[in-house]
Amino acid sequence: MFDAYGTLFDVHSVISICNQKFPGRGPALSQAWRLKQLEYTWLRSLMGRYEDFWKVTESALVFACKALDLPCPLETRAELMEAYLHLQPYPEVPQALAALSNYTRAILSNGSPRMLQAAVESAGLHGIFSHVISVDEVKIYKPSPRVYQLASQKLGVAAAAIGFVSSNCWDIIGAKSFGLWTCWVNRGRAPQDELGFAPDALAGSLADLAGALKA
């Protein structure tokens, strides 16, 4: 069971279009955009004011542009949002998924169903996943336990029988807190979050995953 954004798909592949629109500011905008996007998922969930990930992503973009003093008319905003529908997969993704073909492969993501379908197709990963599960079914974002419970329900297997893979440490900890087996893909060699739980396994990229599962 894979997280999507940051795990399969590189959210910072929006940097090139951001740079086209705002020369030299692409990395700063991409970073502020992503940070706010996550914050808004947590804040809306806590407030009990769910809106889907497309809306949240757009709101985060609007805020990030204002914070960085980048004028972003509606047309530019639409073009930047469009980039979210065809994020690049990390280079090792196709081969790593192929190496796991004897497992049931699925996605569990904050993304809205439309966003996920577009991203999977655009990355050439159509047909690989038996389930593409969106939090939209439960109207609350990760790391609410309701999200990880949804994964267990949809697959019809116990939480502990699911191997959950994410590059977002807080997502791994949320999954572990609920009872999933977890592997943190720590591409950036970040320190582990201090939230009372630890991943069951670590990987430097998805290429290490088959080995981690065997161990």
Next chain:
Amino acid sequence: MFDAYGTLFDVHSVISICNQKFPGRGPALSQAWRLKQLEYTWLRSLMGRYEDFWKVTESALVFACKALDLPCPLETRAELMEAYLHLQPYPEVPQALAALSNYTRAILSNGSPRMLQAAVESAGLHGIFSHVISVDEVKIYKPSPRVYQLASQKLGVAAAAIGFVSSNCWDIIGAKSFGLWTCWVNRGRAPQDELGFAPDALAGSLADLAGALKA
């Protein structure tokens, strides 16, 4: 009803002790520490894994030091944590609170009761507040509606009869979403968060508050 951290007390007054321990890295550490502190309140709340604000603040410090590659032995950590018990109030705070002496003045904060008591006393604000309310009573952090409801219960007045003042825009939006009257103290001229609600009033500092309440 005042938020405490960032509103009455300057969380970045820890910069000087951070600079003593890690010369030149004070601002970066303070910023990373605060950001992670907030993230952890949201994540723990969503996970249903509440720990009090002292624990969360310490966990955030541990993470921030690791992320910035600053070695932080237990003794240093204890000294940095100690700074949280005597944060400096913003300069206008005593006079602004005095100007509101015909209102019931209270605090509604993420802080643990012990942290809040220490900060209020250290800032010389003892005796001003009729209620110092901690989220610890409901074991979930802002912006959960249960926190703002607690304020209404403790004061025994309707939500709309409470004027809530915070420098944290997301806190203002959480309070507004629940039904409190809100004034956002925007000292840093930040853009407003895009979360579907807007503050009822704006202020550049607490010194503007008496005027905003009259208007």
